[in-house]
Amino acid sequence: MYAIRPTGWSPREAGAEVLARVLDKAGLSRREVAYIVGTGYGRVALNFIDHAVTEITCQARGINYLTGKAGTIIDIGGQDTKVITVNEQGKVVDFVMNDKCAAGTGRFLEVMATAMGMDVDELGSLPENVNPVNISSMCTVFAESEVISLLAGGAAREEIVAGLHRAVARRVKSMLKNTAPATVVFTGGGAKNEGLRRALAAELGVEVMVPAEPQITGALGAAIIAWEGNGGAVAAVPKISGQ
């Protein structure tokens, strides 16, 4: 059971609303919920949780639960991009996050979409077999003017978009610190972009899987941790509907 909504300006209100919606869907009252783990940037602002755990740890648990394997998670969200290495037990072995810079994040693609007069959600649905143009700058500011001059020079939008996806994929590849990953799962809002998924698979040379709901796998991990936090008495975590 889950609900999704954008955080907006108040993580606390957004969290409360999501909780209310989930309870409603499940037909449960607040008192019937024994333990709540909050995760993500807004986790500290949530006043109804029992425990806060970072999205990195939660993402690892969630994906490991779904795949049952060790592997690499590539999470591209609005604010940042993370590469998380997980072992077979779902523990984080290592993780890398982009530094103070929007290069390679969802924000980067958002800015580029705007520069092309598109919505970021449209980026993934463009035709597949095009030649990506070369985007030479990973800096959001420079890439934006590059995109504008490419458009002015008559380049096709889908070629530019393919080029942007490839640029992000290369940036992610550089975060992998030259270890060739086996199982790669792609999560976060960015994972809804099929073009980006293809670009990642092409750059990394491996299959890149996307879970059914890539934006809530962190919440799934939080739920599993909550389950354990509440004693974890029952061996198997119940399957979550919708997955």
Added chain:
Amino acid sequence: MSDTYREMWRELNMDLEKHDVFLGTLPVAFGEVFLRQDNRPAGMAYFDNALAEAHGGRIQEILAGKKAGRMVAGTFCVFAPEELVFAVDGISIGLCGGAQFTVPTGEQVLPRNLCPLIKSAMGFKLDRICPYFQAVDFLIGETTCDGKKKTWEILNEYVPTYVMELPQKKGAADLVLWEGEIHRLKEEIERRSGREITADRLASGIKMANARRDALARLYRARRADPVPISGKDALLISQLAFFDDPERFTAQVNSLCDELEERIARGEGVTRKGAPRILVTGTPMALPYWKLHHLVETAGAVIVGEETCTGTRYFAGRVAEDGQTVEDQVKDLARRLTAINCACFTPNKDRVEDILRLVRDARADGAIYFSLQFCQPFGVEGRLVERALQEAGVPVLRLESDYSEEDAAQLKTRIEAFLEMIAS
């Protein structure tokens, strides 16, 4: 704020309005970062006060010394042989900048993609809000990283800046060069102070610097205990104040604080619970008033048990031999510090990796945070080698790059917490 201080600042040609704004931001930050800690050692009161009086009482002291004919030198690197300054009864102040406040001004004359430590220091001079910068007779810079090396040329337009050529390797020829550089600085200091540096005077300068090193080494030894008797933040503050305070008084205060800490250890008393995650920080210096990383780590429930930085172990590394009989011998001894301090400006710099591994062991650290300031090339590049060595030794390591602004605090917090979760699991 007393009128005497305002008068003093005016005489130092400071920008009083800007200075008020700057000072206004500090008490808030200080209260939040330091005063809310549980069970702080009583001996921290001296250092809290030293910080509070950094732009007041301490400046008064320095100006009184100046009036009495004492030379005041500003330094920027732990390689600056302060012993020579002490030998002429001079005052030595470490001037590296750690405040975002002055970075934008620094950027007016320096490239934006330069490390904030340099930009902040430059900004303090241009903004005229640092009384130390206003009080110094001259600065001693070194050819360390390119950013600093080229900044001296610009800084020299505002305040006389003497540049020592610090070698980039540690071979025999480099030692000879460095020894020559120390001789030349000695002449410069003799000329500026009007006092001759005799073997006796230099011997007492060496002793004074060593005593301060010994006291700080003792403080760092106390941090090995579990539970730790002092927070990382407090230890960092002490290291930072070492650059400004009167060395003899500072040494005595650190030693009496250590007496208290050793009693705490004997009683098994600490500032955290026993078994709290222990972190070693390694990387670029953290100049006053930079406390961001320590604050984030310690509010996340871990404790910092050591810093392999120039505001940490590199500051007190390289004790100088005290038995040199002639100035010649003493200068040779001073030059040898070159080989004992492992800064990323040198190549190769393998011993730094050894230092870090040893510190992890000694401090019983559960993990290490490799911290480099944004745009610092030496430490940024070297990070890869250090990270690999730590991983091979089975020490979890988190690499962070940041600057003095607060913008990335939430991001850093997430990374630090995830790292602690990783260590705990």
